[in-house]
Amino acid sequence: METIVFNNEHLAIGNFGHFAVVLSFVASLISCIAYALSVNKNSQSLLQLGKWMFFIHTFAVVAIFTSLFYIIHSHYFEYQYAYQHSSTELPVYYMISCFWEGQEGSFLLWMFWHAVLGCILIYKAGSWQAPVLTVIALAQVILGSMLLGFELGDFKIGSSPFQLMREHNPESLLIPVLDRLGKANYLEIYKEGNGLNPLLQNYWMVIHPPTLFFGFAATIVPFAFAFAGLWTKRLKDWMVPALPWALVAVMVLGTGIIMGGYWAYESLSFGGYWAWDPVENASLMPWLLLITATHMLLINKSTNKYPVLTFILTIFSFFMVLYATFLTRSGILGNASVHSFTDLGLSGQLILLLFLFIFLTFSLSFKKRSMASLFFFISFFAIMVLALVDFKTNITIISILGSIVLLGSTIWFIRNLFSLYGTQIETDKLYSREFWMFVGSMVLLLSGFQVIIMTSIPVFNKLFEGSKASAGEAYYNQVQIWFAIPIVILTAIGQYFKYKQSDVRKVLENIANSLLIAIAISIGALFLFDIWEVQFLLLVIGSVYAMTGNIHYIITALKGKIKVAGASLAHAGFGLMMLGVLVSSVNKKVLSINTTGTGYFSETTAEGKADDNAKKGNKENILLAKNRPMTFADNTLKATFKGVEEIAPNKYFEVEYEVLDKAGKTTDIFRLHPNTQNNPKMGMVSNPDTRHYLTRDIFTHVTYESSMEQRDDKEFDNFRTDTVKIGESFATADGNRQLTLQKVNVLNVKNDASILHLQAEVVINSIGDTFMARPEFISEDKIRFKEAIVDQAGVMVIFDRVIPDPENPQGMLFVLSSATRRPKMDYIILKAIEFPYINLLWLGTFILIIGFVLSIIQRFKEFKRREAQMK
């Protein structure tokens, strides 16, 4: 084979990057083994080795990051990653976004956060360092393998972010152009990259994914503590250090989720911040489990109750992160989600990652080490064979076998846990905080369970060859509201109780007091929001109660000490958030209800009968012709489409809104600029623009516009001729437009009687709009006509001739011909939605996050004190 020396390639940086990938992999592997051995042998030197290997690993991860960034920043499009995800026009701050557009970058980001967390834990985990870091290093080994891009025949391990275009796509060297340029100059065809998806070119997209990934990454910490606890048999100790980390993960993941919702609301056109899309659910599932686990950890800290459940929930929230990654990255959600995902051949590795952690944890529950190893090898081997080997037989049978292995192992594991922790369920007093926290946690768990089951439908379909479709938004809302109601109420009730035993009378008194305040406020709120359906009404009262109850508690019980009020503040914020969610979605209103323009197709069936279904159909889009104001939403809004501005790939439509009061007077004027985007990766997408008021948002997007119409300009027809006097009106043949001859101008230039040049001024009234047509009649050597065409009205007027008026010797009559075709106009189809009181949601979220921060600080201090006591 000939060797070609390729010109203009920058191979050094790629080689360096690839070296860093291998280094990070090897270092994490050594670190993991050293740490693991140091746990079993209790050896300081091994611990040191593990620690330094982890530092080297972290250094290597940073090096991978830097070299990839350098490649993107320098526009080295010979690298596949730079070519596919960036372009020369991309501003620097969006180059960071390139990292999460691609698969390899996403895993890299995840690894980066793990590495950062690992380094913090080396210093902060105290006596837990070795076992906790073993877990994190193990995760790094597997994630790192996904970047190796190591090929062994047909078998490929991971895909390298430093792959060259000519390796990625060898056929590109065979394209005809290169016969002329020479293969060595193949880079000539990769002068410009594909660019970052313009949808992601939004400042929220710079911070939302790293936040979400940090949240995902942080779930490994509470898991690692639980794992370490089981491994070193410090069965209850692990909960104290795990608690603040669980809070960190819950807070960051929650913030990431909300940021995603805010981004969707601000820049996507589906009209909302949450749609129960499988991808959104994928991030919610671990969050719900983890928030449940966090509450269980709190119960345990004070009472030592339900340790088994606490353990299970903590580890499963991490498994749920792995499962969610599998769902979103394996392409299994294909038909179910508006987000599309491709199987990049990593599903095998993702399954491996998931089951490795599951069975490793399970095996730790055996008291005898030999039993543990035996269990691990048999069950892990069995599940991997079932999952990855193609048996060419009925999938259902394999799936059932797999489920039996998984379920059986889980049951065995739980049984082992009970024998480790002791089985007795301690008596719980009805008037204790732990009991009500337990009840609340169970509601959270059920809510999470429902989301998990419904989101997993595509997985069940695949496993058992089913044909169930994913549940829609309405279904989730309908079910989840019944979980939301008890949750908000319990946040208010729970804290009045003390752990173990409380003074019943005092508790009930407090509950009653704050409930009365809540009901009083709720009545006002109900009238304001006009929400009366039972479940909504209950949620309004509950949410308000969550606020009043928690604020009441902060003032009376905590005496306003804000440092310890984290939980109460978070709960109050959660109540406000739920109120915002409820009001903005129940009272969400489409403003652009079409009251005209129907009746052509929609209300009759093919047989010409009235179609009842049409009445149910939506009329949520209205047509706005350019410069023609339109009033809608019960005459409270007037919108005018002012024009278009094109800044590729976006097309901005200027819409002027006037807010009208009851008397029709304008109270506010503003302009919105919704746009459509010719997205190279997704086709046309439309992006909204929103006017924010304190109590409501007016959300607007363009669903269609005139330039999308594929029209062939038809010839004029419906000719007719009218003979009229000046000032006289006549109609077109189809009767749709009214024409008036206003005036006739004499345009003779020279004072030459042989030339007659006349111009008629004809006013056209077309569907409420006025246009002017000026046809001309020229009589020179021969007679010529200059017809006037008004496209917006779809009218042509021809000035035929002038004849004397038989009735009036001084007067003249003018013969005008008119013809019509479809009017051609600039218009947009617009949808406007009102979201009332959505600011409650954002404000509530903000308070919730502050509450979390306060709690985290408080719990870290507790852990520090505990570690100090141990010494």
Place this chain on the structure above:
Amino acid sequence: MKPVHIVILIVVSIGLAIAVSFYGDTSKYVCFKEADSIAVDRPNMKLHVVTTLSKTMPSTYDPQKDPNYFEFYASDTTGMEKKVVYRNAKPQDLEKTDKVVLIGYSRNDYFEATEILKKCPSKYEKK
């Protein structure tokens, strides 16, 4: 019975109810023919049909007459072609799509889609 037992009992039964409701009334992936037969008994059950757009039959969208009426033809996985009515603005760039998931109801002579999920080929292909 202790309060905790009652809570556990309730939780387990709700959990079972959720698992069972999974087999209940949620939507299904069907072909047009199945959709027709389901619509006879349960006209209000939302159905999913995986389809490809017809390349030969014309689609109709005339926003100047009615911006909320879009009509086109699509064939399901068995190859059966049917008229689809979508009472909404025409989804942008639908022509460039090869696979479309329709969510809605079967009516007598057409399928009424209330949602259309587009699948752009570019998102599927590995470039």
